[in-house]
Amino acid sequence: MSLPQRPAPLRLGIAGLGTVGVGVLKILRREAEMITMRTGRAVTVTAVSARNRGKDRGVPLEGYAWEDDPVALATRDDIDVFVELMGGSDGPAKAATEAALKAGKDVVTANKAMLAIHGQALAELAEAHGRVIRFEAAVAGGIPxxxxxxxxxxxxxxxxxxxxxxxxxxxxxxxxxxxxxxxxxxxxxxxxxxxxxxxxxxxxxxxxxxxxxxxxxxxxxxxxxxxxxxxxxxxxxxxxxxxxxxxxxxxxxxxxxxxxxxxxxxxxxxxxxxxxxxxxxxxxxxxxxxxxxxxxxxxxxxxxxxxAGEGPTASAVLSDLCDIARGFRLPVFGQPAETLSAAEAAISMTPAPFYLRMALQDKPGALAKVAAVLGEAGVSIHRMRQYDHANGTAPVLIVTHKVQRADLDLALAGMAKTGVVEGEPVALRIESV
Amino acid sequence: MSLPQRPAPLRLGIAGLGTVGVGVLKILRREAEMITMRTGRAVTVTAVSARNRGKDRGVPLEGYAWEDDPVALATRDDIDVFVELMGGSDGPAKAATEAALKAGKDVVTANKAMLAIHGQALAELAEAHGRVIRFEAAVAGGIPxxxxxxxxxxxxxxxxxxxxxxxxxxxxxxxxxxxxxxxxxxxxxxxxxxxxxxxxxxxxxxxxxxxxxxxxxxxxxxxxxxxxxxxxxxxxxxxxxxxxxxxxxxxxxxxxxxxxxxxxxxxxxxxxxxxxxxxxxxxxxxxxxxxxxxxxxxxxxxxxxxxAGEGPTASAVLSDLCDIARGFRLPVFGQPAETLSAAEAAISMTPAPFYLRMALQDKPGALAKVAAVLGEAGVSIHRMRQYDHANGTAPVLIVTHKVQRADLDLALAGMAKTGVVEGEPVALRIESV
Missing domain, CATH: 3.30.360.10 (Dihydrodipicolinate Reductase; domain 2)
Structure with a gap:
């Protein structure tokens, strides 16, 4: 049987050689054969970039071209994918990502801050250039x-x-x-x-x-x-x-x-x-x-x-790289960036019980005042505990029945005005999961 | 901005209209727009096949061509993907799957029995024809x-x-x-x-x-x-x-x-x-x-x-269909079928503690005989309990230290020869998870 001709290797430029970058290099060196078997294509590293060239990272870098400037790395003619593992929402990470997309490179990144803040603009840029941005490593480490x-x-x-x-x-x-x-x-x-x-x-x-x-x-x-x-x-x-x-x-x-x-x-x-x-x-x-x-x-x-950690995060980066090597291409957020709707931010209206903790001043009728404020805001009490006074205040714990956050905030604002609550109460939602 | 031209719809033939098949039809009808948005391509049903045409399945079938014979369905010129939801390791499911692959159709199936028994042959057939077989729904229902x-x-x-x-x-x-x-x-x-x-x-x-x-x-x-x-x-x-x-x-x-x-x-x-x-x-x-x-x-x-269940299993079928619509193609078992190695089946040699339950006959020295057999086989006892006799036998529970299954089997064979153990002992591995 004649072997089918293999496609050309997928050539990477990796910017950022911290824990994750080094982890990715280690897997690519150790598992080259396995990755080629699984994707039908060799995945190779052409060039790398990091802040400190001389640092011993426990992995040999001689085989790779070195770039001091990540933008120069991202736009090299001899890379297909720019792997951004520097971090930071702006600065070099964003500049190099944009440069890579404009130069026709796909991008794999672990940078949650950059995508959370500039994700829409970057997705539009990627799609305008027919490129993908993959970010499995940006969310929940090794979990795909x-x-x-x-x-x-x-x-x-x-x-x-x-x-x-x-x-x-x-x-x-x-x-x-x-x-x-x-x-x-x-x-x-x-x-x-x-x-x-x-x-x-x-x-x-x-x-x-x-x-x-x-x-x-x-x-x-x-x-x-x-x-x-x-x-x-x-x-x-x-x-x-x-x-x-x-x-x-x-x-x-x-x-x-x-x-x-x-x-x-x-x-x-x-x-x-x-x-x-x-x-x-x-x-x-x-x-x-x-x-x-x-x-x-x-x-x-x-x-x-x-x-988190070297192995899990590198595993996620490899998942994205294998997908690209396999030719899997999809819009950055799963559907074309132009079809994503504006997210009308809604304050949580889903009612839930809340846990409240506050410090009551040692004054007569203090608890009654708090209870009255809650009642006026329509917040009903499911359980309550008051503990002994210490340093002039008494810790009070309250679990409410289901309430909307807005009503609770009204009650909390009212409490501040009673003059019997020391500092700001802690309010934690009790989630049904 | 001019809209890019959409690729032609992905046309399905669905064989088997039980719980899962009906679930798939419902999602495709209800979520046509969402699926097109996510995959860039409409996913439509051309034809269906099932045993009983007249049965009311709670979903209208008028819009689809009907085939009594799943092989005829699988080879229609106007389908791209054969969706096999009939079940059974052989018979019509296998015949139609093979016919579909030979006719150049991709296959999506929930059929674990067929793939567990004929998976290698079907993978080779699929890859020889440049086709994929996807089977997310065959394993663990809705879990991807x-x-x-x-x-x-x-x-x-x-x-x-x-x-x-x-x-x-x-x-x-x-x-x-x-x-x-x-x-x-x-x-x-x-x-x-x-x-x-x-x-x-x-x-x-x-x-x-x-x-x-x-x-x-x-x-x-x-x-x-x-x-x-x-x-x-x-x-x-x-x-x-x-x-x-x-x-x-x-x-x-x-x-x-x-x-x-x-x-x-x-x-x-x-x-x-x-x-x-x-x-x-x-x-x-x-x-x-x-x-x-x-x-x-x-x-x-x-x-x-x-x-299991209609929704979860249909969700898994849809995942495969969306992947095919997106153009994601990979070998059936993740690497080319010809590169899969023969699995040398190994009896479990990984040592583990075992739980044993047996019924001891009411004879003097019965327990000593059992203990001796275990000792001779190199199986050491971590915990043991003997309960009161009932109906002439006494239940005995033993937890062993780590032992290889082969040694345990030797001990179990030895017990049968002691003449003091009633019936066959139960032996359950204690897994470290």
């Missing part, structure tokens, strides 16, 4: 969730997307619970372990996870990616007492993203909330990610796996 | 697991695949546990509820789940699909006492498939076994499926979702 949503559930109207997608936050919250340690101590541990981004607020402020949710929402609901329209809240105000109170009531606190299309527009929120301890989301420990996809035909699909 | 494995983890050497993939067996086992009912009673319940195949042994004998595992193993390990080489055991011998004993020790009994490549060949087993109650597999209830994929780069990915 972009593929599951864009292709595996392509026959569904997606009704809801949820996910725990920041391993550092989940590590902090589960460690606080298991070790009984306060937030500040565990935050420092995570910092010492190298789990935090250079700007920790990207992690604990919910921004990184929010970027990921915004990308999934665009695919799921056919909307222009709209990070600005997201309700965003970090985990910095969660105390060990919140975690214990939640546990007592059969819940865990997770930084959970929820996105759903409603008659009023696209609801997107990334915020700490309570989920049942016995649910798959409630049982998620440490750095593992979980994404829940709900569709009108399929029902509920749950995907669980490592959300 | 074939896609996750073939594409999402394409950069990994897969090290192990595990799964609970027969919802009926999982229903029976979880119902026995939750209601404390014996196997026969719950089997009858499942039968009354319509959960069982016409030949119930396909379900409770592990055959249906075994077919699914064989397909995943072929993709995962690049081997010719080899259902005959699988260790296969059904759930019919599991008693409520086994379930309770397992529960006491912190385990659940699941019909679990495990496939891994070893130095001695491909291990594939589909058998009831014990998994930790607290593990994701242990917590799986009712008809839900779960598949665990392990790769050298990605680590462990867990996928969970509905394993």
């Amino acid at each position: 969730v972009v593929k599951a949503l864009t292709e595996g559930l392509a026959g569904n109207n997606i009704t809801r997307v949820m996910g725990v997608m920041n391993g550092t936050c989940n590590y902090i919250l589960t460690r606080m619970q298991s070790a009984g340690l306060p937030y500040d101590v565990v935050f420092q541990e995570a910092s010492d372990l190298g789990y935090l981004e250079a700007d920790p607020n990207l992690d604990v402020g919910g921004i990184d996870a929010g970027h990921k949710l915004a990308l999934l929402a665009a695919i799921a609901f056919g909307t222009k990616v709209c990070f600005d329209g997201m309700e965003l809240e970090g985990i910095g105000r969660i105390t060990i007492e919140d975690i214990r109170a939640a546990e007592d009531m059969g819940y865990r606190i997770k930084l959970l993203g929820v996105s759903q299309m409603t008659g009023r527009g696209l609801e997107q929120r990334m915020a700490p909330c309570l989920v049942p301890s016995s649910s798959p989301l409630g049982q998620l420990e440490g750095g593992t990610n979980m994404v829940v996809l709900e569709g009108d035909s399929v029902g509920q699909i749950v995907l669980r796996g490592p959300g | 697991v074939v896609k996750a494995l073939t594409e999402g983890l394409a950069g990994n050497n897969i090290t192990r695949v595990m799964g609970v993939m027969n919802g009926t067996c999982n229903y029976i086992l979880t119902r026995m546990q939750s209601a404390g009912l014996p196997y026969d009673v719950v089997f009858q319940e499942a039968s009354d509820l319509g959960y069982l195949e016409a030949d119930p042994n396909l379900d409770v004998g592990g055959i249906d789940a075994g077919h699914k595992l064989a397909l995943l193993a072929a993709i995962a390990f690049g081997t010719k699909v080899c259902f005959d080489g699988m260790e296969l055991e059904g759930i019919g011998r599991i008693t409520i006492e086994d379930i309770r004993a397992a529960e006491d020790m912190g385990y659940r009994i699941k019909l679990l498939g495990v496939s891994q490549m070893t130095g001695r060949g491909l291990e594939q087993r589909m058998a009831p076994c014990l998994v930790p109650s607290s593990s994701p597999l242990g917590q799986l209830e009712g008809g839900t499926n779960m598949v665990v994929l392990e790769g050298d780069s990605v680590g462990q990915i867990v996928l969970r979702g509905p394993g």
Whole structure:
């Protein structure tokens, strides 16, 4: 039997040789034969770029051309795909991505920030040049969730997307619970372990996870990616007492993203909330990610796996590269960028029970005032606990019946005016998952 | 902006209008616009075929040509894709699939039995004619697991695949546990509820789940699909006492498939076994499926979702159809059929602890004889319980230390010769998951 002629190799230029870039290089070197077998085409590295040429990365770079400038790398005549693993929403990553698309290169990236902010413009640019941008590695590490949503559930109207997608936050919250340690101590541990981004607020402020949710929402609901329209809240105000109170009531606190299309527009929120301890989301420990996809035909699909790290993230980059080598081409967000609708950002109107924690001043009738404000706003109380006074204030925990966020916000504004609540109350949604 | 010219519609012939076929028709009718938006191409039904033309299926068939003969349907000039939803490993399903491929049609099927038995020959036939066979719906219902494995983890050497993939067996086992009912009673319940195949042994004998595992193993390990080489055991011998004993020790009994490549060949087993109650597999209830994929780069990915039913299975068929409409083409088992290696079927040599249950005759020294036989075979005992005699025999439960299956089989053969063990002992592997 004569062998069919193989197509030319798929030639890569890789910008960014941090953990992920090095992981990708290692797989491409080690598994060249397997990848060719699976895709019908060799996938080779032509050139690389990084900030520090001299650094020992544990992988030989002699075989690859070197470029100091990622834009120069992205536009080389001898590459087919620009692999952007530098990070950062703007600056060199964006400049090089745009240059690559204009030069007729496909792009594979792990850059959630760039796509969450500039995704629509980049998708339009890519499609105008007949190019693809693939970003499996940008969301939930090694879990092939972009593929599951864009292709595996392509026959569904997606009704809801949820996910725990920041391993550092989940590590902090589960460690606080298991070790009984306060937030500040565990935050420092995570910092010492190298789990935090250079700007920790990207992690604990919910921004990184929010970027990921915004990308999934665009695919799921056919909307222009709209990070600005997201309700965003970090985990910095969660105390060990919140975690214990939640546990007592059969819940865990997770930084959970929820996105759903409603008659009023696209609801997107990334915020700490309570989920049942016995649910798959409630049982998620440490750095593992979980994404829940709900569709009108399929029902509920749950995907669980490592959300970060060299191997998992490189695995996701390889999935995109193998797809391109196989000739799989589709619009950046699963349908042509020009057909994506403007996402009318809707404040979450889906009613839910809420967990409230506040510090009541030691004044007569304080609790009655709070209860009255809640009642006036139409917020009814399901459970309430008041604890002993300490430092002049008494912690009060309230679980409400189902209420709309707007009504709750009205009540919270009213509480501030009573003069009996110290500081700002914590309000966490109790999600049905 | 001038609209680019749309490619011609993708024209389907659908054979088999049972639950899944009707589900596919409903989605194609309801979501025509969405599918065109996502794939860039209309997906239309030209003709259908089923056994009973007159039956009311709740979906109008007037717009479609009718064929009594699925082979005639499969070879019509006006279809591009033959959608095989009849089932059965041979007979009309196989004849029509072969005819379709020879006539230059792509094939989408939910038929695990046909592919588990004839997969290699059909893959070779498809590839000889430049056609694809897609079978997402054949494995784990709505979970996009074939896609996750073939594409999402394409950069990994897969090290192990595990799964609970027969919802009926999982229903029976979880119902026995939750209601404390014996196997026969719950089997009858499942039968009354319509959960069982016409030949119930396909379900409770592990055959249906075994077919699914064989397909995943072929993709995962690049081997010719080899259902005959699988260790296969059904759930019919599991008693409520086994379930309770397992529960006491912190385990659940699941019909679990495990496939891994070893130095001695491909291990594939589909058998009831014990998994930790607290593990994701242990917590799986009712008809839900779960598949665990392990790769050298990605680590462990867990996928969970509905394993059967109109909506979920139709969702999987639609995923394949959308891929074909998008122009995604890849070999049937993820690499060319001619490159798939012969699967040397290896009896499971991976050592594991085992759970043993046997009925000891009421004779002096019976237990000592059993213990001696185990010791001679090199099987050491981790835990043992003997219960009161009933009907002349005493139930004995043993948990061994890690042992190879071959040594255990030696011990079991030895026990039969002692003359003190009534009937055949039950031996269930305790899987580390």
